[in-house]
Amino acid sequence: ETGVTQTPRHLVMGMTNKKSLKCEQHLGHNAMYWYKQSAKKPLELMFVYSLEERVENNSVPSRFSPECPNSSHLFLHLHTLQPEDSALYLCASSQARGTYYEQYFGPGTRLTVT
Amino acid sequence: GQQVMQIPQYQHVQEGEDFTTYCNSSTTLSNIQWYKQRPGGHPVFLIQLVKSGEVKKQKRLTFQFGEAKKNSSLHITATQTTDVGTYFCAGRSRAGGTSYGKLTFGQGTILTVHP
Numbered sequence: 001e002t003g004v005t006q007t008p009r010h011l012v013m014g015m016t017n018k019k020s021l022k023c024e025q026h027l028g029h030n031a032m033y034w035y036k037q038s039a040k041k042p043l044e045l046m047f048v049y050s051l052e053e054r055v056e057n058n059s060v061p062s063r064f065s066p067e068c069p070n071s072s073h074l075f076l077h078l079h080t081l082q083p084e085d086s087a088l089y090l091c092a093s094s095q096a097r098g099t100y101y102e103q104y105f106g107p108g109t110r111l112t113v114t
Numbered sequence: 115g116q117q118v119m120q121i122p123q124y125q126h127v128q129e130g131e132d133f134t135t136y137c138n139s140s141t142t143l144s145n146i147q148w149y150k151q152r153p154g155g156h157p158v159f160l161i162q163l164v165k166s167g168e169v170k171k172q173k174r175l176t177f178q179f180g181e182a183k184k185n186s187s188l189h190i191t192a193t194q195t196t197d198v199g200t201y202f203c204a205g206r207s208r209a210g211g212t213s214y215g216k217l218t219f220g221q222g223t224i225l226t227v228h229p
Contacts, residue, residue: 042118043157043202043219056216090156101206102147102159103217 004106021076023091120220135223137203
């Protein structure tokens with residue numbers, strides 16, 4: 001499955017570093033999402049972009065900064081993270097078809113903050 | 115806000131036994147989706163239910179949507195080792211009306227199948 005790709009797949013960063021996660025979808029979808037998946041919590045929606053406009057921001061700390069330059073690309077810029085931010089970060093995309101909004105996920109970036 | 119509870123959190127079965135996971139929403143849903151995440155993998159869409167009381171089948175998997183559109187279940191008949199993974203339900207609130215699918219995921223049920 002290569003419809004949604006994410007890079008890097010693994011990232012280790014210190015608390016003072018700045019890094020970016022990249023997501024690219026090859027499905028022609030018009031909405032893209034960032035989720036955080038931790039060991040003991042369900043999938044947490046972080047941000048939603050619809051038609052390249054940010055439409056949801058679920059009380060995410062400002063140390064996470066999303067960017068959607070076009071409908072195919074989504075970035076998550078990271079700076080001064082905390083150890084509790086270590087998690088799997090998943091990107092997803094969807095295309096509304098009537099009442100159907102199934103989401104297609106990328107493989108994720110496993111982030112470790114030291 | 116909307117909450118989606120899923121039980122059980124873990125389920126261990128012998129190969130050939132049946133398995134069921136249940137999902138309950140605090141609010142009425144527009145639709146509900148089910149995803150499967152294999153160990154080390156990412157969630158993969160399985161199915162979406164939209165109508166009250168809807169039942170859909172995919173081979174050994176049976177999905178149900180409650181009459182009140184607040185609960186759902188996934189039942190697997192005669193589990194196989196390939197069924198191993200985490201099964202998530204995800205609900206879309208009726209308060210939607212957006213051009214994108216804002217989903218609230220349940221905690222997931224981790225299924226282990228012993229050969």
